[in-house]
Amino acid sequence: xxxxGLELYNFRNYEKETxxxxxxxxxxxxxxxxxxxxxxEAVYYFSYGRSFRASGREIIKEGEKESKIxxxxxxEERNYKGEIKFLSGKRKEIYLNEIExxxxxxxxxNFICVLFTPxxxxxxxxxxxxxxxxxxSSIIPLRPQFIKELIRYRNLINQKNxxxxxxxxxxxxxxxxKIAESGSKIMLMxxxxxxxxxxxxxxxQKEISxxxxxxxxxxxxxxxxxxxxxxxxENFVKKLAEYEEKEKENCFSMTGIHRxxxxxxxxxxxxxxYASQGQIRTAVLSLKSAQMEIIKEExxxxxxxxxxxxxxxxxxxxxxxxxxxIKGKQIIITCTDIENSFKNDGxxxxxxxxxxxx
Ligand SMILES: Nc1ncnc2c1ncn2[C@@H]1O[C@H](COP(=O)(O)OP(=O)(O)O)[C@@H](O)[C@H]1O
Ligand SMILES: [Mg+2]
Numbered sequence: 001x002x003x004x005g006l007e008l009y010n011f012r013n014y015e016k017e018t019x020x021x022x023x024x025x026x027x028x029x030x031x032x033x034x035x036x037x038x039x040x041e042a043v044y045y046f047s048y049g050r051s052f053r054a055s056g057r058e059i060i061k062e063g064e065k066e067s068k069i070x071x072x073x074x075x076e077e078r079n080y081k082g083e084i085k086f087l088s089g090k091r092k093e094i095y096l097n098e099i100e101x102x103x104x105x106x107x108x109x110n111f112i113c114v115l116f117t118p119x120x121x122x123x124x125x126x127x128x129x130x131x132x133x134x135x136x137s138s139i140i141p142l143r144p145q146f147i148k149e150l151i152r153y154r155n156l157i158n159q160k161n162x163x164x165x166x167x168x169x170x171x172x173x174x175x176x177x178k179i180a181e182s183g184s185k186i187m188l189m190x191x192x193x194x195x196x197x198x199x200x201x202x203x204x205q206k207e208i209s210x211x212x213x214x215x216x217x218x219x220x221x222x223x224x225x226x227x228x229x230x231x232x233x234e235n236f237v238k239k240l241a242e243y244e245e246k247e248k249e250n251c252f253s254m255t256g257i258h259r260x261x262x263x264x265x266x267x268x269x270x271x272x273x274y275a276s277q278g279q280i281r282t283a284v285l286s287l288k289s290a291q292m293e294i295i296k297e298e299x300x301x302x303x304x305x306x307x308x309x310x311x312x313x314x315x316x317x318x319x320x321x322x323x324x325x326i327k328g329k330q331i332i333i334t335c336t337d338i339e340n341s342f343k344n345d346g347x348x349x350x351x352x353x354x355x356x357x358x
Contacts, residue, residue, distance in 0.1 A: 001112055001301040002330045003043060003073045010060055010067040011086075012038040013355035022348030025331055029338045030352035036334035039352070040306045042069045043332065046082045046111045047141055047303075049094075049104035059086050073111045075301050080110055108144035112295055112303040116288050118313050123287065124264050124271050124280045131262040132190075138291050139193050142298050146189055153182045157253050164251045172244070180236035183257045187221050187232050194219040194262060200290035201283070205266075208282050208321050214267050215283055222259035278315070285318055289325055305331040312337070 003021050008014040013035045028036045041051055051059070060067040067086040074080065083095040084107075094101045101107055122130045139146050160175040198217040205215035219225070223239045226232035236256075243255045264271035266279050275283065295303045305326065311319065311333065338349070351358050 005072045007070040010064040025347040028334045028350045035355045105144045112141040115306045117308040176240040184232035201286040204286035216265040218263045220261040302329045307333040
């Protein structure tokens with residue numbers, strides 16, 4: 001999987017710019033606030049259909065009405081051109097090879113990248129929500145239909161919450177049934193993904209730590225797991241029934257996959273509370289590496305690696321590991337200090353200043 005060129009039009013602080021990528025290491029450098037992360041954000045859109053940033057400022061350049069990003073990419077078989085137009089009111093139009101797609105999910109799975117930023121230490125240390133998001137967004141490029149299920153589930157919960165607030169419970173059972181059906185599918189996907197990534201991440205953690213750190217992951221769903229989809233759904237329905245009175249009292253939905261927890265353990269201790277900063281960095285690195293291996297297994301191609309401001313954060317041991325990972329992959333790195341970046345002959349260097357490639 002390779003991205004060859006990106007065009008930005010009224011995207012964030014870019015007016016009109018083209019960025020060309022080389023097949024191996026690409027280093028984007030420039031001072032803070034110049035627009036480096038914005039480039040990764042645009043590339044990331046083509047894999048996940050959304051930004052990795054918590055919304056805040058608009059995607060569309062201040063004072064403009066619409067924005068467009070275009071990515072040329074290829075896998076071993078063919079070339080693609082993806083186009084995303086951002087229109088007012090958060091509307092989007094998506095095109096793949098000039099054909100308009102009806103749903104974002106149709107874009108996903110064609111171009112796959114994996115992002116690594118210092119913020120992602122939150123996967124271990126942060127709120128449960130960040131762990132769920134990591135798990136879900138790792139599944140999305142492999143199973144684009146999964147995003148539809150997540151959206152469906154969220155809409156169902158919103159509708160149920162509205163119902164609970166209105167205190168008109170006539171159709172509550174109908175919503176609960178639908179939530180159980182959708183939620184059990186999501187649980188099954190999360191459960192099997194976590195099992196799969198744990199095996200690989202564990203090996204990597206062992207390797208980086210010289211055999212001293214044993215990483216384990218545990219899916220701890222809000223509803224009891226079952227052996228198959230039917231059993232999970234039964235458990236779901238039961239749990240929703242148990243919570244019915246409480247939910248009516250509180251006027252919102254209190255159990256389901258939006259309350260799942262994913263736990264990490266290092267040498268048997270819960271990493272969220274007990275792991276050192278170094279162990280956490282290694283764990284995130286191990287997870288990302290495992291995520292890439294799974295994509296390669298499923299897709300036949302390695303994803304493009306996006307590394308945002310990560311190098312200054314890593315010590316030699318972890319940096320060396322990262323460098324050992326880049327072989328045969330395309331990577332796009334941002335940094336403020338080119339001198340202390342990857343010493344890589346033949347890297348494609350992109351210097352950014354105020355939303356311009358210079
Ligand atoms: N919608 C927008 N319109 C204009 N500028 C924007 C918009 N959104 C973000 N920016 C600008 O983009 C810059 C941040 O870009 P970023 O890629 O995060 O920088 P860095 O090089 O530090 O990674 C800031 O100067 C910010 O003001
Ligand atoms: Mg940045």
